[in-house]
Amino acid sequence: MSSLKLHGRRRLFFDLPNLRFSLQNASPFSSATAATVSPRKGQNFTVSVAYLVESLGFTTKLADSISKKVSFNKDNIDSVLNLFRTHGFTDSHISNIITVYPQVLIIADSLAPKLEFLKSRGASASELTEVLSKVPKILGSRRDKALSRYYDFAKEIVQADKSSTFKKLHPSSLLPQGSQQENKIRNISVLRELGVPQKLLFSLLTSHVQFVCGKDKFEESLNKVLEMGFDPTTTTLRFVDALRILYALSDTTMKARVEVYNRLGFTVVDVWTIFKKWPTFLSYSDKNIADSVKTFLEIGFSRDEFVMIVKRFPQCLGYSAEMVKKKAEFLVKEMNWPLKTVVSNPSVLGRSMEKRIVPRCNVIKCLMSKGLIRSEQLPSIHSVLICTDQAFLSKYVMKHDDDKQLVAEMMAIFTRGRVK
Template identity: 25%
Template sequence: MAANLPFKRVVSFLQKRFFNAHPLPPNPKLSSKTRKRKIKSESILPNLSSFPIQYLTNSCGLSLESAIKASKRVVLEEKNKKQFDSVVLFLKSHNFTNAHIIRLIEKYPAVLNCRITSNLEPKLRFLVENGIKGLYLPKLVVSSPAILFRSLEAQLKPAMGIINRYVSCLDRLLVTVHRGSWLLTSDWKGLQENLDCLIEEGVPEKRIEELLVLQPRCLYQDISKINYAVKMIRCMGVKPTDVKYIQNFRVIMSLSKLSWKRKVSIFESLGWSTKEVILTFTKSPHCLSCSEKKLRNAMDYFVNTVKVDRETIIGYPKVLMYSIEKRVVPRFTIWKILKERKLIRRTRFIWMLNKSEKEFIDLYVTKYSTEIPYLQQIYMQSKGGLNPGCKKLKKIDYDNKL
């Protein structure tokens, strides 16, 4: 009996040490926090057998995760099941696929509570009458479910009226509402005020159509910003009927006053006058839509490496938008090689830069591959890649290879 006592003590020790048969009392603070988290997690755990979750998964096709999220944003009572079923069937009768319905309910689960005769039916009929039918209808509604929760008379009809007034054909209308589905649900009075400002300035309706189709968001800004842009373009000497007017307007509306000043200062730091900057901008407005970093890098490379004068940049401002790494540097490399070998004499670098990729390769790479066997490899490696059939050069040494 006494011989077994040490063994029992060993067993007891092992249980306490390794099997936690009699664990030490936990830290009271940690225990309190753990209990709070446990109670909280238990209180928010959804009832997976509840009617909303069961209906959303079984009848609407939502995943369990999506159904749980949707059930927290809408009240679905079992007594209204027939109403929910009728909404789903109604949507399917208007070209809504199962995928459309799932996405719509995920975004706006309250759609299941919509009344068909007084809400869904008249609004969808209105959209169809305006040419938004077939698969265009569910795409529009799914992208902007708020359409189903806005007043038909006070919001949808006036907003659609503005679009129809300026957009000339059905195809462009479909493009407009596809790109800016929110046009039908946003402040149409503010939109009309901004459009009136452009019309009073003399901007043709054709140009306004371009704005609505290509970049409608710039028309949904404060009227003071619209007036600022209009006044600024007028001071630059750009006429409202000019093709470039809308491009100038779009860029100015996309920039804050501070951003505009910073980008202009990049040119001025290189000795440019304000007049020269404005001339460059009016010729190619999108050059100032580039980031400050890209603009600074481009100006630095053209001025300090390529040695391009400002008159050339003013004449060809589009070059500021080209990728320095993938276009400018590789082509400048080829241009220098061809100039050193006297294979080209009067060809300006800026002309080579404006060629399409195919034209450039045909005229300046393939054409001189006989005289310079490694020219293609040099060009592709300077772009950061190689054609499948080209052997990679470990390190390009232009002088030795040429």
């Protein structure tokens, strides 16, 4: 990939509103996946979840989440724990492996041969535990060649990040030239050189995402993302989202999407400014956009207010109509904040009703009922819902610390029913 300009030193001649690129099909990385089995029901299921909590110290919530992804029982857990422990893995390593890749609980029979195979190739116990605890999905590889290939590359990334001297990574010479595996490793090497964090590189290595399997299209899309100013080191997730979307959308789809936003009142500059803020903005379908417009208009916002809300908080386009209406209705009808305050502070639509909006508003209503806040002096929506918990409590609760009973009452209201 010698032609790739990693830091935007080459001027790229393309018109942002009319980006030209074609959709390229790429087969998924199938060798690093394992089938997910629906969880078992009944007493055995409950016992298995409890045993996972007991054996590895998982929270009940985490154990239950894992149980919804794969079916396992006490024997599965014991088998996996014993196997990993005999190969030098600590409980911390094992916990991370099961959390990230719970499928190990249903491929226990194939784990031993894979671990022995890696050891036979010279992997030490410390190397095995470090690499596999960071990227356990490698254990889903079905063939020795695939296992070797992805293990070696993951090990290179770990060692490169630990070394004080920059080390350039290269695709394995054993990979067929032009293969999707070679493309994936080469592309991830480029992303590593650009400073994309190790954790995300591992995620991409074992993922099904199309853009890391491409070649010319990957280079083209990456150059465009860099030219647009996305920084892979400081805005990593936005950088990857932008790369994924520019890779996936055809020229026709992109032009049509921009035209839809134009008709709603967004300028071309608006569209690309919002894209840089929230790349997923361009992935919403015409139906998603139309439904979102309908929702906001039904609530009582004007089209201009809708445009302003999206400019300030584009994430709201992905919210369900039910969620947006429920939150807007609560803020306006329950708290008497004017609808225009949501236009000024649209990020409140992204706050949790259970964790933030309801508890904090109940505290404010408590203070109002006691005459400590007059209705005509209702605090701003920003000061109530946008600040941190600590700032909120300091401003509205702890200022009354001379009245211990009142503070206790408000703290009970603040914490009641909150989902942690």
